[in-house]
Amino acid sequence: MGWFSTNYALLLNGVAMGLLLFMMAVGLTVIFGMLDILNLAHGAFFMVGAYLGYRIAGEATATWGSFALALVTCIAVGAVIGVAFMLMTRPLVARGHMDQALLTLGLALVVSQLLLVVFGKDDHAVAAPGRLSQSVSLFGSAYPAYRLAVIVLGLVVAAGVWLILEKTSAGAIVRATVSDRPMVEACGIDVRTVMTATFAGASALAVVAGLLAGPIQGASSGIGDNTLLLALVVIVIGGLGSVAGTLLGAMIIGLMQSVGVMVAPELASFLTFGAMVLVLAFRPQGLIPARVPVSR
Amino acid sequence: MKWSFAGNRLTPTLTVSAVVVLAILPLVGLSAYNVTILTDFLAYALLAMSINLVAGHAGLLTMAHPAYAGVAAYAVVLLSLHVTQDGVLQLLAALVAGAAAAAATGWITARATKVYFLMLSLAIGEILYVIAVQWRPVTHGSDGLSTYSGMEFFGSGPVVLSGFIYWAALIVFAVLALATVVLTRSPFGSALRGIRDNEARMRSLGYPTARYKYFGWVFSGAVAGGAGWLLVAQQPRLVSPDDMSFQMAGLLLLAVVIGGTGSMWGSCLGAGVLVVMNEVVSQHLNGNGPLVLGIIFVVAVYALPKGIAGIRFRRAERSGGTHTPPGPPEDPTPSGHVEQKREVEAS
Numbered sequence: 106m107g108w109f110s111t112n113y114a115l116l117l118n119g120v121a122m123g124l125l126l127f128m129m130a131v132g133l134t135v136i137f138g139m140l141d142i143l144n145l146a147h148g149a150f151f152m153v154g155a156y157l158g159y160r161i162a163g164e165a166t167a168t169w170g171s172f173a174l175a176l177v178t179c180i181a182v183g184a185v186i187g188v189a190f191m192l193m194t195r196p197l198v199a200r201g202h203m204d205q206a207l208l209t210l211g212l213a214l215v216v217s218q219l220l221l222v223v224f225g226k227d228d229h230a231v232a233a234p235g236r237l238s239q240s241v242s243l244f245g246s247a248y249p250a251y252r253l254a255v256i257v258l259g260l261v262v263a264a265g266v267w268l269i270l271e272k273t274s275a276g277a278i279v280r281a282t283v284s285d286r287p288m289v290e291a292c293g294i295d296v297r298t299v300m301t302a303t304f305a306g307a308s309a310l311a312v313v314a315g316l317l318a319g320p321i322q323g324a325s326s327g328i329g330d331n332t333l334l335l336a337l338v339v340i341v342i343g344g345l346g347s348v349a350g351t352l353l354g355a356m357i358i359g360l361m362q363s364v365g366v367m368v369a370p371e372l373a374s375f376l377t378f379g380a381m382v383l384v385l386a387f388r389p390q391g392l393i394p395a396r397v398p399v400s401r
Numbered sequence: 402m403k404w405s406f407a408g409n410r411l412t413p414t415l416t417v418s419a420v421v422v423l424a425i426l427p428l429v430g431l432s433a434y435n436v437t438i439l440t441d442f443l444a445y446a447l448l449a450m451s452i453n454l455v456a457g458h459a460g461l462l463t464m465a466h467p468a469y470a471g472v473a474a475y476a477v478v479l480l481s482l483h484v485t486q487d488g489v490l491q492l493l494a495a496l497v498a499g500a501a502a503a504a505a506t507g508w509i510t511a512r513a514t515k516v517y518f519l520m521l522s523l524a525i526g527e528i529l530y531v532i533a534v535q536w537r538p539v540t541h542g543s544d545g546l547s548t549y550s551g552m553e554f555f556g557s558g559p560v561v562l563s564g565f566i567y568w569a570a571l572i573v574f575a576v577l578a579l580a581t582v583v584l585t586r587s588p589f590g591s592a593l594r595g596i597r598d599n600e601a602r603m604r605s606l607g608y609p610t611a612r613y614k615y616f617g618w619v620f621s622g623a624v625a626g627g628a629g630w631l632l633v634a635q636q637p638r639l640v641s642p643d644d645m646s647f648q649m650a651g652l653l654l655l656a657v658v659i660g661g662t663g664s665m666w667g668s669c670l671g672a673g674v675l676v677v678m679n680e681v682v683s684q685h686l687n688g689n690g691p692l693v694l695g696i697i698f699v700v701a702v703y704a705l706p707k708g709i710a711g712i713r714f715r716r717a718e719r720s721g722g723t724h725t726p727p728g729p730p731e732d733p734t735p736s737g738h739v740e741q742k743r744e745v746e747a748s
Binding site: 137142143196197200202203204206207211212213215218330337338340341345370373374375377378386389 | 519527531535536646648652655692698702
C-alpha cells in the first residue's frame with residue numbers, strides 16, 4: 106500500500122493515456138477490419154483536435170463554454186473529414202488497398218503540414234476548462250483534476266463504443282460488414298453508407314481524443330505521429346479488429362508508457378517495442394483476437 | 402519465369418551517361434552548397450532504391466528503411482566521434498549497422514503481408530525514431546549528433562572539400578546501386594517477384610520463401626545503411642531524428658511508388674523530386690515545400706497508377722508497342738502484369 110500511495114499518480118496517468126489511446130485505436134482497428142484501409146492519417150486527425158482545442162478553448166484559461174464549443178467543433182470537423190476521406194478513396198477502390206493506404210499517407214502529410222502553416226512551428230498549450238485546471242487532493246497528495254475527468258470521460262466513451270458495437274442493431278450491421286460484406290449487401294443494406302458513417306465516427310473519435318489530450322500533452326507537430334505509432338502497437342498487441350483487445354492493449358501501453366518514462370526514460374520505447382515483439386512472436390493474432398478473424 | 406529481364410538496351414548507356422554527368426557537375430562551377438544538395442540527392446536516391454528493392458520486387462511496402470539509414474548514420478557519426486576517421490571503416494560500419502537493424506527487425510517479413518506489413522514496418526521505424534529522440538546520452542535527442550572531423554581515405558588527410566567528398570559519395574552510390582540492380586536481375590530477384598505475385602505457389606515449387614524475403618530485407622537494409630553513410634558524408638556531418646521521422650518515411654515511400662515500383666530509375670526520379678522540392682523550391686515557397694510535395698504525391702496517387710515509369714509504357718502501348726520504348730524503365734512488363742493481377746484480387 107505504501108508503494109501505491111506514492112506512485113498512484115503514475116498509474117492514473119497511465120489509465121488516462123490508455124483511454125485516449127483506445128479512442129484512437131478503436132477507430133483505426135474498426136476501419137481496418139471493415140475496409141481493409143490502414144488510415145495513416147489518423148495521427149493527423151489527432152493533431153487537428155489538439156490544435157482546435159488550442160484555438161477555440163484557449164491556451165491559458167478556458168471556460169466550460171469554450172471547451173464545450175471546442176468539443177462540438179471537433180466532433181463536427183472529425184465527421185466531415187471522415188466523410189471527405191471516404192469520398193476520396195472511392196476512385197481508388199478498384200485499384201486495391203495499397204493505393205488507398207498510400208493516399209491516406211499522402212493526406213496525412215498534407216494535413217499535418219497544413220496545421221504547421223496555420224499554427225506555426227511553436228508548441229502550444231491547451232487549457233483545461235473551468236476548475237478542472239486545478240488539482241484535487243487524492244490519497245494525501247495533489248492530482249490534476251482534469252486527468253480524473255479524462256479517465257471518467259474515457260470510460261464513458263469506451264463503454265459507449267462497446268454498447269453501440271455490441272448491443273445495438275447499427276453496431277450489429279457494422280460488425281457484420283467487417284466479417285462478411287457481400288452477405289450484408291445481399292440483405293439489402295447499403296454498405297457504402299455503413300462504411301462512410303463508420304469512418305466519420307472513427308475520425309470524430311480521433312479528433313476528440315486529440316482535444317482531450319490537449320491539456321495534458323499540449324499541441325505540437327510531433328504528437329500526431331507519436332500517437333499513431335502507439336495506436337498501431339495497441340492494435341498489434343490487442344488483436345486486429347477486436348474492441349476488447351484494443352482496450353486491453355491500450356491500457357497495457359498507456360501504463361507502460363507512464364510508468365516506464367518515469368522509471369527508465371531511455372528504455373521506455375524499447376519496452377513498447379519489446380511488448381510488440383513478444384506478442385508477435387508468441388501470439389500473432391493478438392491478446393484477445395477478434396471472434397471473426399480479420400485477414401492480415 | 403517467362404519474362405526476360407535483360408532490360409532495355411538503352412538503359413545501360415543512359416545510366417553510364419547519367420553517372421558521368423553527375424561526376425562532371427562539380428567541375429563546371431557548381432557551388433559548394435549545390436554539391437552538398439547533390440550529395441543529399443545521392444543519399445535519398447540510394448535509400449529509395451533500397452526501399453524499391455523490397456517494395457517493388459518483393460511486395461513489401463516499407464516505412465522502416467529511413468530508420469535503418471538513420472541507425473547507420475548515427476553509427477558513422479559515433480564512430481567518427483569516438484573511434485576512427487577512416488572513411489572506409491565508417492562505410493563498412495554503416496553497411497553493417499543498416500544490415501543489423503534490418504536483421505533484428507526483419508522477422509516481420511514472415512509475420513505479415515500487404516497492409517498489415519506496412520503497419521508493422523511503420524511501427525518499427527517509428528520506434529527507432531523514438532529511441533533516437535529519447536536515448537539522449539548516446540544520441541543527444543532531437544538536437545541530433547554531429548561531428549566536424551573529415552573522413553580519411555587510404556591514408557589521406559581529412560577530406561573536407563565538398564567536391565572530393567561528393568566524388569567518394571558518387572563511387573559508393575554507383576557501386577551499391579549496381580549491386581542492387583544486379584540482385585534484382587538475378588534468379589534471386591526473379592524468385593522475389595514470384596513470391597510477391599504468388600507466395601503459396603512459390604512455396605509449393607520448393608522455394609524457402611520466408612528465407613528469400615528475409616535475405617532480401619537484410620540486403621536492402623545494408624543498402625539503406627550505405628545511404629545513411631551518404632547522408633552524413635558532407636560537412637557539417639549532422640544526423641538528427643528528423644531523418645527517421647514518419648514524414649521522411651512517408652515521403653520516401655511515396656517517392657518510390659510515384660517513381661514506379663520496380664523501376665530503379667523511377668525511384669531515383671522520385672528521390673530527385675523530393676530533394677528539389679525540399680531543398681531548392683522550398684526556399685521560394687516560404688518553406689512550404691513539404692506541403693506542396695504532399696499535394697503533388699496525393700495527385701500522383703490518383704493520376705499515375707503505375708508511377709512515372711509507367712507513363713512511357715502506356716504511350717508505347719498506344720502506338721502499337723512494336724518498338725521498344727526509349728525510356729529508362731528497366732522492364733515495365735512484369736509490373737504491368739502484377740497491377741492487373743492485383744486489380745483482380747482487389748475486386
